[in-house]
Amino acid sequence: MSATISRILRYTLNERILHWVAGLTYVYQLLTGLAFYSPHLFWIAVLLGGGPTSRFWHPWAGLLFTVALFWMLEVWRNDMRITDADRAWAKAMPHYIRNEDEDLPPIDRFNYGQKYFFWVMLWAGIIMLISGLALWFPERIPWNLRYLRYLAILLHVSAALISIGAFIIHVYMGTAMVRGGFTSIIRGEVTPAWAKMHHRLWYNRIMGAAPTRR
Amino acid sequence: MSNGPLEIKAISGHAGPVPGRDTSRDYDVCKLVDVTTCIGCKACEVACLEWNGYPFRETVFDNTYQTMPDLAWNYYNLIRFNEHTASDGTFSWLMRKDQCMHCADPGCLRACPADGAIVQYANGIVDFQQENCIGCQYCVTGCPFNIPKFNPETKKVHKCTLCSDRVGVGLEPACIKACPTGCLHFGSKDDMKDLAGRRAQQLREHTAHTNAGVYDPPGVGGTHVIYVLHDISNPEAYGGLPANPRVPWTVKLWKGPLKWLGNLAMFGGLLGVTLHYLRFGPKQVKEDHAEGKS
Numbered sequence A: 001m002s003a004t005i006s007r008i009l010r011y012t013l014n015e016r017i018l019h020w021v022a023g024l025t026y027v028y029q030l031l032t033g034l035a036f037y038s039p040h041l042f043w044i045a046v047l048l049g050g051g052p053t054s055r056f057w058h059p060w061a062g063l064l065f066t067v068a069l070f071w072m073l074e075v076w077r078n079d080m081r082i083t084d085a086d087r088a089w090a091k092a093m094p095h096y097i098r099n100e101d102e103d104l105p106p107i108d109r110f111n112y113g114q115k116y117f118f119w120v121m122l123w124a125g126i127i128m129l130i131s132g133l134a135l136w137f138p139e140r141i142p143w144n145l146r147y148l149r150y151l152a153i154l155l156h157v158s159a160a161l162i163s164i165g166a167f168i169i170h171v172y173m174g175t176a177m178v179r180g181g182f183t184s185i186i187r188g189e190v191t192p193a194w195a196k197m198h199h200r201l202w203y204n205r206i207m208g209a210a211p212t213r214r
Numbered sequence B: 001m002s003n004g005p006l007e008i009k010a011i012s013g014h015a016g017p018v019p020g021r022d023t024s025r026d027y028d029v030c031k032l033v034d035v036t037t038c039i040g041c042k043a044c045e046v047a048c049l050e051w052n053g054y055p056f057r058e059t060v061f062d063n064t065y066q067t068m069p070d071l072a073w074n075y076y077n078l079i080r081f082n083e084h085t086a087s088d089g090t091f092s093w094l095m096r097k098d099q100c101m102h103c104a105d106p107g108c109l110r111a112c113p114a115d116g117a118i119v120q121y122a123n124g125i126v127d128f129q130q131e132n133c134i135g136c137q138y139c140v141t142g143c144p145f146n147i148p149k150f151n152p153e154t155k156k157v158h159k160c161t162l163c164s165d166r167v168g169v170g171l172e173p174a175c176i177k178a179c180p181t182g183c184l185h186f187g188s189k190d191d192m193k194d195l196a197g198r199r200a201q202q203l204r205e206h207t208a209h210t211n212a213g214v215y216d217p218p219g220v221g222g223t224h225v226i227y228v229l230h231d232i233s234n235p236e237a238y239g240g241l242p243a244n245p246r247v248p249w250t251v252k253l254w255k256g257p258l259k260w261l262g263n264l265a266m267f268g269g270l271l272g273v274t275l276h277y278l279r280f281g282p283k284q285v286k287e288d289h290a291e292g293k294s
């Protein structure tokens, strides 16, 4: 290992921008969506410019969110594929939860949980896009197909709730639990020790090839 | 009319009695539409436009006696026209005045997320307050009668108000006033049910309409607009009047159990990660010892 390398590039600028377009639009969706989800949270819409404004922008920001998701799929498709190494890691997940990281098999760029988070968000996003379009233009759905309107609202809320569950864990891990994670998605860099501890196969792979440094 | 401080007691320079004076009426109001005496003259449609101050909107001619294909955000009241052949081969024209039914259990109100965009008055009128409407059209999804209509320009939804602004000052709705045949009646729910019941009985006993009956669907808790139909067993023939309307169960599920499940899951999730942090804390990397665990 070269002692001169102090930082490894984990996320390119492109990936970081991508992440934050998705992240910020999601948060906007979350806040405006929750405002209409519960009368006790309607004040969020008021804070964000009023009910009609929030209602107006929610679907548009949703479109941007889905664009970001598909862009992410394009960029991370290979990294997100679930491998045998992930399945071995998944079996040892209780150790991960208890912070016994030394008992975990090595993994590549993303772990099983991160990959699942991505796929859950992607599918929830697709469901929210399709059902959201139905909520956006209910009168375009003919009256005799009205069960589609009813289905859409249930799907939209259910997919939103599932994504919120995943999102809570994601934010908790990215900020409070996995130290160094948040800086990596802002500044793009991690230390070699961080890479070795969390993503040993990825570390070996990129160090074996041309070591990235800035 | 409706008991209230704005009930008119005397009118200056007015020939004849004060309209609506001394009529016994309960608080619950109701409009009775006797479709068997509707001649499809559209006087009520015109009166509705006039009172609400809307211009006549564009329409299409589709070779029927129906003014336009559907209700619109500025067209609250439509006489639906249907040609109907009964099982015994008799042919008839069915005219039904279509408008908001003012449900006792309004699906629109259940679905609406905006504070104060839909109110239900104690007299039974369900009224949209456009200044509070956010234009989400959940009411469109919630209504089992396909009534609320969206104005894409203002992003507000509109429907029949049962002339709450007239009823509030003791007048009857504009359509009632315009009807030349007496097919429309307005009064307390009890009186209208009574009148409708007697009319249906008359039809059953003295005409060929042995199936005549009153449409006051229990699935939505009854409505504050009720119909006398020639054939109560086939409301669908009258331009799609639903046989058994109810607030869609999915809407109830969404506004009820799903909400609680969702709240529980979200609070549970937040509680879960907090407890995890308190119990296990963060994963720290020891910089000089790569395998390190904090």
Ligand code: HEM
Residues within 6 Å of the ligand: A026, A029, A030, A032, A033, A034, A036, A037, A038, A054, A055, A056, A058, A059, A060, A061, A062, A063, A065, A066, A125, A128, A129, A130, A131, A132, A133, A135, A136, A156, A157, A160, A163, A164, B113, B136
């Ligand atoms: C392309 C994507 C999306 C479209 C077109 C869309 C569209 C809509 C529309 C039209 C509504 C009805 C009222 C409103 O505008 O707030 C709605 C409600 C909602 N949306 Fe979305 N949305 C999308 C994505 C999302 C995402 C990513 C979330 C993330 C949490 C979300 C959460 C919600 C929630 C919680 C509601 C309220 C449900 C309720 O009233 O119970 N939506 N959406």
Ligand code: SF4
Residues within 6 Å of the ligand: B099, B100, B101, B102, B103, B105, B106, B107, B108, B109, B126, B142, B143, B144, B145, B146, B147, B148, B159
């Ligand atoms: S008919 Fe529709 S719009 Fe009218 S009160 Fe019933 S649910 Fe609401």
Ligand code: SF4
Residues within 6 Å of the ligand: B108, B111, B112, B113, B114, B117, B118, B128, B132, B133, B134, B135, B136, B137, B138, B139, B140, B156, B157
């Ligand atoms: S469109 Fe307006 S009235 Fe209808 S549900 Fe939404 S906020 Fe309520």
